[in-house]
Amino acid sequence: xxxxxxxxxxxxxxxxxxxxxxxxxxxxxxxxxxxxxxxxxxxxxxxxxxxxxxxxxxxxxxxxxxxxxxxxxxxxxxxxxxxxxxxxxxxxxxxxxxxxxxxxxxxxxxxxxxxxxxxxxxxxxxxxxxxxxxxxxxxxxxxxxxxxxxxxxxxxxxxxxxxxxxxxxxxxxxxxxxxxxxxxxxxxxxxxxxxxxxxxxxxxxxxxxxxxxxxxxxxxxxxxxxxxxxxxxxxxxxxxxxxxxxxxxxxxxxxxxxxxxxxxxxxx
Ligand SMILES: Cc1cc2nc3c(=O)[nH]c(=O)nc-3n(C[C@H](O)[C@H](O)[C@H](O)COP(=O)(O)O)c2cc1C
Numbered sequence: 001x002x003x004x005x006x007x008x009x010x011x012x013x014x015x016x017x018x019x020x021x022x023x024x025x026x027x028x029x030x031x032x033x034x035x036x037x038x039x040x041x042x043x044x045x046x047x048x049x050x051x052x053x054x055x056x057x058x059x060x061x062x063x064x065x066x067x068x069x070x071x072x073x074x075x076x077x078x079x080x081x082x083x084x085x086x087x088x089x090x091x092x093x094x095x096x097x098x099x100x101x102x103x104x105x106x107x108x109x110x111x112x113x114x115x116x117x118x119x120x121x122x123x124x125x126x127x128x129x130x131x132x133x134x135x136x137x138x139x140x141x142x143x144x145x146x147x148x149x150x151x152x153x154x155x156x157x158x159x160x161x162x163x164x165x166x167x168x169x170x171x172x173x174x175x176x177x178x179x180x181x182x183x184x185x186x187x188x189x190x191x192x193x194x195x196x197x198x199x200x201x202x203x204x205x206x207x208x209x210x211x212x213x214x215x216x217x218x219x220x221x222x223x224x225x226x227x228x229x230x231x232x233x234x235x236x237x238x239x240x241x242x243x244x245x246x247x248x249x250x251x252x253x254x255x256x257x258x259x260x261x262x263x264x265x266x267x268x
Pocket of ligand 1: 016017018019020071073074166167168169189205206
């Protein structure tokens with residue numbers, strides 16, 4: 001069995017980048033691929049519906065079919081990545097299998113309990129009719145959130161295993177056709193996985209909106225302030241890292257990697 005080096009969680013969180021250059025010649029070990037998929041499987045799922053599923057492929061022929069139905073800037077990523085995941089949600093897990101059955105399982109296992117108002121009667125006669133009355137758009141919205149949670153766990157697991165990941169969008173109905181998804185399934189996102197040919201540290205952590213602009217205290221509009229001492233602590237833990245900049249070193253890296261895989265260099 002493959003030896004897995006244990007990595008620090010905060011470091012993994014802070015070192016994750018969307019990787020857009022991969023080593024095409026270096027395959028992903030099956031053990032690592034399974035670990036990534038298992039991480040998504042054990043993510044939190046709404047009502048424990050487990051709606052998120054994925055198709056895994058590596059072959060060139062399928063890549064060629066996928067390339068015309070993704071944005072042009074994703075083509076090189078797909079070409080270089082040794083593994084591609086097509087994440088989709090299965091609405092039948094909500095309506096047909098029945099979210100109530102998933103809740104009943106949680107009840108049986110003692111995860112949800114009468115202390116919080118749960119009972120078999122409540123699940124069958126109150127939760128079930130309410131939850132299954134939701135229109136498909138609402139269910140798709142909720143299940144795409146659960147897919148995101150699963151994808152985030154998959155992504156972080158890949159980073160912990162020394163791999164790089166880039167999520168990518170595509171034309172849902174065309175992707176559904178290529179991969180034979182039935183009507184009750186809906187494509188969510190693609191995910192390219194492989195050994196990074198760019199160094200997450202050279203790239204730096206990509207700029208985000210300031211804390212005060214996205215978090216509020218008590219009421220929308222009341223900015224919540226960040227504590228510099230906490231920020232320092234998170235920097236020491238490597239969770240917050242120096243912000244991405246197009247330094248001469250990064251430019252050199254982009255161009256060296258582009259030359260290596262035959263892509264155009266950056267000249268601006
Ligand atoms: C759901 C989702 C879809 C994305 N789609 C694309 C995409 O189609 N192509 C791409 O190059 N990056 C894509 N990204 C990556 C984002 O552009 C990326 O998160 C952003 O560049 C910030 O960089 P970071 O992920 O390295 O922090 C996607 C990210 C997410 C979460």
